[in-house]
Amino acid sequence: MVTTNTPDITAVSSATITVKDTPGYRLFRAVNGIVLVVITFLTLYPFVNMVAKAFSSQAYIAAGQVNLWPRGFNLTTFASVMGDSIFWVNYRNTIVYTVLATVIAMALTTTFAYALSKPYLKGRGVMIGLAMVTMLYAGGLIPNYLLIDALGFKNTMWAIVVPGAINVFNLLVMKSFFDNFPKELEEAAEIDGMSQYGVFFRIVLPLSKAVIATMTLFYAVQFWNSWFQAYLYLNDRDMYPVTLYLRNLLAAATSTTDLGSDTVQIQANVQSVAMLLTVLPIICVYPFIQKYFVSGVMLGSVKG
Amino acid sequence: MARGTGTVDAVPRTGGGLPGRGAGGAAVGDGLMPPQQLRNNETWRVSLRRHWRLYTFVVLPVIFLLVFRYVPMIGNVIAFRRYRPGGSMFGDEWVGLYYFEMFIGSKPFWDVFWNTVILGGLTLAICFPLPIILALMLNELRSRLFKRVVQTVTYLPHFMSIVIVAGMVFQLTAINGTINQVIEAFGGEAIPFMQRADWFRTIYLTSEVWQTVGWGTILYLAALTTIDDQLYEASRIDGANRWQQTWHITLPGIRPTMMVLLILNIGSFMAVGFEKVLLLYNPLTYDTADVLSTYLYRVGIGEGGNYSFAAAIGLFEALIGVALVVTANQISKRAVGASLW
Numbered sequence: 001m002v003t004t005n006t007p008d009i010t011a012v013s014s015a016t017i018t019v020k021d022t023p024g025y026r027l028f029r030a031v032n033g034i035v036l037v038v039i040t041f042l043t044l045y046p047f048v049n050m051v052a053k054a055f056s057s058q059a060y061i062a063a064g065q066v067n068l069w070p071r072g073f074n075l076t077t078f079a080s081v082m083g084d085s086i087f088w089v090n091y092r093n094t095i096v097y098t099v100l101a102t103v104i105a106m107a108l109t110t111t112f113a114y115a116l117s118k119p120y121l122k123g124r125g126v127m128i129g130l131a132m133v134t135m136l137y138a139g140g141l142i143p144n145y146l147l148i149d150a151l152g153f154k155n156t157m158w159a160i161v162v163p164g165a166i167n168v169f170n171l172l173v174m175k176s177f178f179d180n181f182p183k184e185l186e187e188a189a190e191i192d193g194m195s196q197y198g199v200f201f202r203i204v205l206p207l208s209k210a211v212i213a214t215m216t217l218f219y220a221v222q223f224w225n226s227w228f229q230a231y232l233y234l235n236d237r238d239m240y241p242v243t244l245y246l247r248n249l250l251a252a253a254t255s256t257t258d259l260g261s262d263t264v265q266i267q268a269n270v271q272s273v274a275m276l277l278t279v280l281p282i283i284c285v286y287p288f289i290q291k292y293f294v295s296g297v298m299l300g301s302v303k304g
Numbered sequence: 305m306a307r308g309t310g311t312v313d314a315v316p317r318t319g320g321g322l323p324g325r326g327a328g329g330a331a332v333g334d335g336l337m338p339p340q341q342l343r344n345n346e347t348w349r350v351s352l353r354r355h356w357r358l359y360t361f362v363v364l365p366v367i368f369l370l371v372f373r374y375v376p377m378i379g380n381v382i383a384f385r386r387y388r389p390g391g392s393m394f395g396d397e398w399v400g401l402y403y404f405e406m407f408i409g410s411k412p413f414w415d416v417f418w419n420t421v422i423l424g425g426l427t428l429a430i431c432f433p434l435p436i437i438l439a440l441m442l443n444e445l446r447s448r449l450f451k452r453v454v455q456t457v458t459y460l461p462h463f464m465s466i467v468i469v470a471g472m473v474f475q476l477t478a479i480n481g482t483i484n485q486v487i488e489a490f491g492g493e494a495i496p497f498m499q500r501a502d503w504f505r506t507i508y509l510t511s512e513v514w515q516t517v518g519w520g521t522i523l524y525l526a527a528l529t530t531i532d533d534q535l536y537e538a539s540r541i542d543g544a545n546r547w548q549q550t551w552h553i554t555l556p557g558i559r560p561t562m563m564v565l566l567i568l569n570i571g572s573f574m575a576v577g578f579e580k581v582l583l584l585y586n587p588l589t590y591d592t593a594d595v596l597s598t599y600l601y602r603v604g605i606g607e608g609g610n611y612s613f614a615a616a617i618g619l620f621e622a623l624i625g626v627a628l629v630v631t632a633n634q635i636s637k638r639a640v641g642a643s644l645w
Contacts, residue, residue, distance in 0.1 A: 064480030139376020225465030
């Protein structure tokens with residue numbers, strides 16, 4: 001169910017075109033190909049530039065000579081960022097928050113989606129409505145802030161890991177997956193005397209690995225990338241996630257009005273290194289997770 | 305007691321096959337039995353007793369939704385009430401529309417309001433059509449490898465944190481950054497982009513295009529695969545060229561997807577990239593960069609601490625958003641037959 005969608009997308013064009021092309025269409029295809037190559041290059045360029053700056057010497061960056069590849073190869077900035085204990089504390093925080101928030105989110109989303117997929121669950125319509133309304137209208141910044149404050153979550157990790165727990169889009173994706181789960185399997189297990197818990201944990205979950213993997217990645221990337229919750233609710237530098245560390249680097253650089261100064265260029269080097277280390281985990285797993293994301297989005301679009 | 309046993313007694317008989325039948329109802333039920341009957345023939349008490357394990361699954365999620373989604377909705381009453389620091393999050397005394405009159409009558413509010421409309425309008429006008437064009441371009445590719453490479457690369461920015469995007473923007477637009485190098489190579493003078501209000505919209509939109517357009521093609525590419533090949537064959541026999549096929553078959557084929565995404569885009573019109581603006585703007589660029597969400601953040605939390613005033617602006621913004629979605633949805637439903645609900 002989850003993986004079958006992907007190959008179809010790529011298959012569509014080759015099947016439709018068989019007869020010989022007009023010269024005009026051939027010209028169009030050439031231009032089309034070139035434009036797509038340019039788009040690909042432009043999309044990649046900011047990453048390439050970031051890597052180049054991370055490994056370049058500050059003198060070359062200051063002179064504005066670093067574009068596609070590193071110049072004046074240097075690892076000292078890398079060493080100094082990696083030697084910054086706050087950076088690692090923040091990096092560890094990001095990992096802790098991401099894991100914890102993802103576990104909480106998956107526990108709530110999976111159980112809720114499963115229960116909502118059962119037509120005999122009384123009050124199901126009301127609960128689905130309860131979730132859907134939040135897609136259309138959310139409380140807004142100030143009431144949320146006051147709520148976190150009133151709950152005593154401020155300056156605790158709970159402000160980071162709890163409020164994002166149910167993403168309604170993800171919930172609907174999972175629900176539509178469970179809707180299509182073969183009923184015979186569940187019935188057979190129930191006839192064999194398994195309780196609803198047994199059916200869910202021992203039959204349904206093991207057979208839903210693909211959708212669970214997809215949703216886990218959806219959540220994990222979302223939590224890994226988030227910074228604003230931390231910016232809003234955390235005061236203690238030792239509790240910041242790495243995205244907030246990076247944000248403060250950027251803010252420090254832009255508040256310097258004297259743009260030509262050396263500090264800004266040193267900042268550019270440090271920023272690149274911190275950015276690189278922050279996106280590295282995502283870039284590393286990206287090739288493997290991409291297809292899951294695509295199929296997840298399409299799974300959601302069926303019902304969503 | 306007697307009644308109690310009676311109910312319990314009745315349960316296994318109706319209930320034994322019920323989960324299965326209830327579930328199968330969707331597939332079989334069309335003609336045989338209205339699905340409603342299947343659902344409603346259990347009372348709450350019986351249902352709770354039979355499926356109590358299933359109900360334990362919904363307890364935490366429902367509490368979560370009520371506390372973290374619905375309490376803030378109710379919390380918007382502070383827009384009509386005076387808030388006292390250390391007091392209730394719902395405010396202390398009614399002041400009616402005091403805070404609404406306060407912002408309706410202030411000039412900074414309207415400056416920010418029009419900034420929001422312009423930035424939101426430009427985002428909609430540019431970030432909505434580009435994924436369609438890119439999807440059509442990808443659809444013309446015959447090399448599957450090339451297509452896959454382009455897709456992989458253009459999806460990537462979607463997974464980047466907004467902080468990373470902001471960092472890249474700062475680096476590329478820096479006085480010694482790549483863009484200024486290109487300008488200087490052509491004999492121009494370096495521009496301090498991030499300090500210039502007249503450049504903010506361009507920079508914001510460019511980074512938005514970079515991050516969203518590739519990912520935005522996914523649903524269109526999926527919709528393209530559902531178009532019947534026979535339509536193309538028939539049109540070729542009738543002598544239609546590739547352009548005519550695109551215009552008369554491909555575009556109508558993906559129109560429902562286009563409409564749904566258009567409605568969604570219109571709904572987020574007022575909520576233009578709050579986090580990104582917050583990262584990219586500075587007092588020098590407020591003239592064009594400051595939008596409702598960042599303005600209310602500053603007066604509410606950043607500097608002011610005027611929660612009620614900020615909440616009133618937030619409520620105003622959210623209501624416009626809801627009104628836009630509902631209107632767009634109704635129009636689309638009437639005109640094209642595609643709608644969200």
